[in-house]
Amino acid sequence: MANARVDRLRMMLAREGLDAVVLSHPHDVRYATGYHSILERWTQMEPFAAAIVFADPARPAILVIPEANLGIVAVLNRDGPHCTFDEIRSFDMLNFCEVSRYVDPDRNGGQLAEDAMAIAGAIRGMCQPDIAAAITAALADHGMAGKRIGFDEHRVSAAVAPKVPHDYRDALDFMMRVRVVKTGEEIERYRAVGRMADRVIAHAGSLLHEGADWNGVQAGICDFMVRNGVIPVDEGAMLFGGSYDGDDFIPDLFRTPGKRALRRGDIVILETQGVLDGFWIDINRTAVIGRPSADYQRLHDILRDAFLMMVDRLRPGVSTNSLPAIGYEHLKAKGVPAPEKLLVVAHGIGLMPLEIPLAYPAAGLAGVKQGFVMEEDMLISLDSLFFGAKLGPCHMENVYAITAGAPEPMYAAPLELIVADRAPADRASEPA
Helix, strand or coil, rough: CCCCHHHHHHHHHHHHHEEEEEEHHHHHHHHHCCCCCCHHHCCCCCCCEEEECCCCCCCCCCEEEHHHHHHHHHHCCCHHHHHHEEEEEEEEECHHHHHCCCCCCCCCCCCCCHHHHHHHECCCCCCCCCCCHHHHHHEEEEEEEEHHHHCCHHHHHHHHHHCCCCEEEECCHHHHHHHCCCHHHHHHHHHHHHHHHHHHHHHHHHHCCCCHHHHHHHHHHHHHHHHCCCEEECCCECCCCCCCECCCCHHHHHHCCCCCCCCCEEEEEEEEEEEEEEEEEEEEEEEEEHHHCEEEEEEEHHHHHHHHHHCCCCCCEHHHHHHHHHHHHHHHHHHCCCHHEEEEEEEEEEEEEEECCCCCCCCCHHHHHHCHHHHHHEEEEEEEECCCCCCCCCEEEEEECCCCCCCCCCCCCCCCEEECCCHHHHCCCCCC
């Protein structure tokens, strides 16, 4: 089946001099094939699926799954070819597959069963006892003994090696370089994600009012996400936020529970995060309960202007390491106290939020200080987080598609301070 992501993988494999790549991390399997299931969300350490892509375009793209999960593929493809592959290799998962092979004489399988049986026609070889055996059989059948093969999990390579000796290559950094540049189809999908992100952040702002409970606000955001097909990042719906302990603002990065109702003058950081269609929503805005002071409004506007100056540098050939200085210098020029408390991070975004195409480990200081050079068709999330104490924190974040010209914003929500100055009753008639 046609798959632009597989085409990109093959191009990159040829460039790296690799004959094949074996992917078993859920993010990579979904990238290559579109396959995903609830099993991956259990965060098991042992993989439940894999994908094999060869540099040679004449060879098939292979999906490796439990035989019992053919029905999952049928469900994924009910409304279109969301899970794509040329060949399936199957294996047993506990005794699920044995049970599924038994034909229940009292059950009419219906359309889903017919679709699953049609997909079964893509299976090659015997059902293997486990995922490593299935990968081994597929590599052997396609003549990969002695070839240069990348793996995103070294244990899979070690399990394959006794029967299919190969020249091992680590594919973790390789896959990050592949995934950070998006296909046209991925960017179009993210435009739809962006429209939902705008709805989520607007709903989050609508929940704020004097007297609101911070934990209740988060629960309301989670409810809105789930009802609209978004998987919240966790029970809090926020990667970052802010609650109050007495008069002290406490960043919610560590899920600090709110201990009092929101008061007039409180600052609220809203960074709503969740997964929709395999991409992360990652949008950040600042709100204030009641009318902001003139000084705080000025601080927000200075930060917004600095943010827009950095956005203008989101161009192909520009390194992300040049961005923090732009924001810092603008805050310093405007007399903002402690401009060093401005935290700026630019990162790629996909099924995971931090896609940084640097050698592992990339999430240390190098992720900002070294940075990476932006390329056309990257999706870049720009975080601008000011932690100044005199007036309080002020944050904003957007995602942009890097184009040959100006970056294309994926979110339309205004980069303005959200002012929550209405009573709860004013919201009673608003649609969910």
